[in-house]
Amino acid sequence: MSTGSVVVPVPDETTRRTLPALTATSGLLRLEMRRSVMLWMLPLVATLFWFITYRPSMAYPPLWNVRAMSMQTTALSVFAPTVVGAAAWLGWRERRHGMTDLLIGTARPRWSRQLATWAATTCWAIVAYLGCGGVLYGVTAWQGAWGGPLWWPAVVGVVSMPAFAALGFAAGVLRPSRFTAPLVAIGVFLALQISLQFIHGDDSYWQISPLVAGPWEIGPDTGVATFYRYLPDLPIAQVLFLAGLTAALLGTLGLPGDAGGRRLRRCAAVVTAAGLLTTTTAVALAGTGRLDAHGMIAIPLLHDEGDDRPLRYTPVCNHTPIPVCLHPASAGYLPSVTAALEPVLTELAGLPGAPVRISQAAARYEQGPDNRVSISRAGPPTSGTPQVFHLLLPHQTATAEFVAELRVDALQSIVNSVVGGGRNASPAQQAVTEAILGTSTLAPGSPAAAAAQRLAALPAAARHAWLVEHVAALRAGQLTLEQLP
Amino acid sequence: MTGGETRHRPYVVAPGGAMRAALRLARLHLDSRRVPAALAVVAACAVGLRVALRWQWEAYGALQLPLIFETGCAVAIAVTATSLLGEPERVTGRWLPLLRLSTTLALTVAAVGALAVAGAGAHLAGGTVEVLRNLAGLVGIGLLCAALLGGAQAWAGPTTYLVISLYALYTQWHGPALTTPWLWPARPPYDLGAAVCAALVFSAGVALIAVRGARDTGPETARSG
Numbered sequence: 001m002s003t004g005s006v007v008v009p010v011p012d013e014t015t016r017r018t019l020p021a022l023t024a025t026s027g028l029l030r031l032e033m034r035r036s037v038m039l040w041m042l043p044l045v046a047t048l049f050w051f052i053t054y055r056p057s058m059a060y061p062p063l064w065n066v067r068a069m070s071m072q073t074t075a076l077s078v079f080a081p082t083v084v085g086a087a088a089w090l091g092w093r094e095r096r097h098g099m100t101d102l103l104i105g106t107a108r109p110r111w112s113r114q115l116a117t118w119a120a121t122t123c124w125a126i127v128a129y130l131g132c133g134g135v136l137y138g139v140t141a142w143q144g145a146w147g148g149p150l151w152w153p154a155v156v157g158v159v160s161m162p163a164f165a166a167l168g169f170a171a172g173v174l175r176p177s178r179f180t181a182p183l184v185a186i187g188v189f190l191a192l193q194i195s196l197q198f199i200h201g202d203d204s205y206w207q208i209s210p211l212v213a214g215p216w217e218i219g220p221d222t223g224v225a226t227f228y229r230y231l232p233d234l235p236i237a238q239v240l241f242l243a244g245l246t247a248a249l250l251g252t253l254g255l256p257g258d259a260g261g262r263r264l265r266r267c268a269a270v271v272t273a274a275g276l277l278t279t280t281t282a283v284a285l286a287g288t289g290r291l292d293a294h295g296m297i298a299i300p301l302l303h304d305e306g307d308d309r310p311l312r313y314t315p316v317c318n319h320t321p322i323p324v325c326l327h328p329a330s331a332g333y334l335p336s337v338t339a340a341l342e343p344v345l346t347e348l349a350g351l352p353g354a355p356v357r358i359s360q361a362a363a364r365y366e367q368g369p370d371n372r373v374s375i376s377r378a379g380p381p382t383s384g385t386p387q388v389f390h391l392l393l394p395h396q397t398a399t400a401e402f403v404a405e406l407r408v409d410a411l412q413s414i415v416n417s418v419v420g421g422g423r424n425a426s427p428a429q430q431a432v433t434e435a436i437l438g439t440s441t442l443a444p445g446s447p448a449a450a451a452a453q454r455l456a457a458l459p460a461a462a463r464h465a466w467l468v469e470h471v472a473a474l475r476a477g478q479l480t481l482e483q484l485p
Numbered sequence: 486m487t488g489g490e491t492r493h494r495p496y497v498v499a500p501g502g503a504m505r506a507a508l509r510l511a512r513l514h515l516d517s518r519r520v521p522a523a524l525a526v527v528a529a530c531a532v533g534l535r536v537a538l539r540w541q542w543e544a545y546g547a548l549q550l551p552l553i554f555e556t557g558c559a560v561a562i563a564v565t566a567t568s569l570l571g572e573p574e575r576v577t578g579r580w581l582p583l584l585r586l587s588t589t590l591a592l593t594v595a596a597v598g599a600l601a602v603a604g605a606g607a608h609l610a611g612g613t614v615e616v617l618r619n620l621a622g623l624v625g626i627g628l629l630c631a632a633l634l635g636g637a638q639a640w641a642g643p644t645t646y647l648v649i650s651l652y653a654l655y656t657q658w659h660g661p662a663l664t665t666p667w668l669w670p671a672r673p674p675y676d677l678g679a680a681v682c683a684a685l686v687f688s689a690g691v692a693l694i695a696v697r698g699a700r701d702t703g704p705e706t707a708r709s710g
Contacts, residue, residue, distance in 0.1 A: 044645060048645060048648055048649070051649065051652070052648065052649070052652045074652075077648060077651075078648060081644045081647075081648065082641075082644070082645075085640060085641065085644060089637075089638075177519075177522070178519060178564050178567060178636075178637055179519070179522060179523070179526055179564060181637075181640060182557075182560035182563075182639075182640030182643075182644065183557065183560070183561070185640065185644050186553060186556055186557050186560065186640075186644060186647070187557075189553065189648070190553045190557075193546075193549060193553070193651075194537075194546075194550075197542060197543065197546045
């Protein structure tokens, strides 16, 4: 039998001090998590998230930009009052139970006990947010959304949780009353909603509100972060603001004399000052924002030029006589676009001046006075030889409005490029355009309207044959109404 | 005293004593419910609304602002349902249901009056009728929550309802619109169905609180200041 001894490593001085402290802290946190009122708020938050965020998001097409950006706004509207209210409720727990004096004698300083309660509330809030957001992102990925998830809106949401919890908790500690939790919950909600009303222009300081996921008046737009990357400039400023706010609020709790020892209070003062500085810096940064041409808020000091490069993609095309090619993120719109354009494209295919392909164009955004933003096609409507027509998809997500807007904008431009004329079109050109588009914009009973009706009554093949023969003369403005069939 | 004899002193009520006793009971009841603080909150909400109405708001903002202040008043009324005394108070006499009922009604009337005065002469979306309907319904929700969850947690109901209602208002611009009368803040002021729903909820809440009081949640109740 061997008599070899077991060597037990002797912990050094630092480990001997740190280990029990960590164990005690984690034990306290576990205890707080079990006792947190936020746990009971989770079903409420999940139900609200489903009703206000998930359900409307599923009505949108599976686009990461639209769903992620709308989630940032609506989910935070749901989480803000509940997390703030729960944290405020926990903030005055010691006072409510009449334990303030009793707990002075415990080994832990007051500030550290408070931080454990705040941390537990924050943990549950983050778990709830990640759970709800995870389901939304998971379903969006499962529905085949193109590209990758937008993480920045989710990051802003997650970082908002500690800030909301700190806000409510500080209010509960500093103003302990049965009215504190409800009033601070509604007050924060009011402040968040009102702050949005003060956003005027792209350089508004109020954009720092975590509810803002992009240029406020555009909202979640299908054209944003599709051809170009989602700019993290504003989210970075918002994260800085929220982190600073959290630090400042938590630091304030450590300042009173009974919060802990002198060293601890000094540390709290430093944390508060750093938090205030960060918050102010973030607000100032948000005020330097500008709407870039791709529809996002760029902040010069935080901007990375690499984010301005267009994303690579392989377009998705249909099989109409003139193929229509869309960005893969908009592939869901292809059936609607095909249904709207196909009859006219079939008629125009092969004619001189007709495009050989229709390709989706990126949108160009421009800030107007106040909150007005103009959205137009980036670049010319046609380019190259043979000609490619650049199509700007309408902003509408409802199918009927989408198709109607396509007919008005895109088809008019395509037919004009074949028939010619534009704004100074001759009566014959107007009549042919009207007949092809099937619209009735000409004065009823006028010779042009009568000619358009005659031409529209012809079978599509006969009209196409006539166009092949006469389109050159028509484009040159040499045909009169009497010469139309 | 050594024997088993008991001497009863005749109970004499001084002139005007009954009235003084009733007033004292009412004052103690109001104090125990923190009614003065609730009235201060109501007044603060009215002032807040008045200040807010001085600005120009877009249509959605003009509709959501009064609702938020109405919710502020409703939660203040709902949390007054909590008793400082808890269980022992329930056996003290037959006046308690009446006191609860009158306190709730008086606070609701005071809140409607304060908000109506705040909106007088300004463009208050929906007018006083909408304030009355929305506030009554929200108070009803708060009182129902107080009866089920406890007075201190009663705020969760109206706050949740506020978030849902604001979403319902939002859907009036970005459809499909939610038109159920149970979401009365999203309905026009003279919508009968919405008024009936709000009245039903208010009646149920007031009746439940008057008869049963807020749910007693033990030490949480006893020390909620």
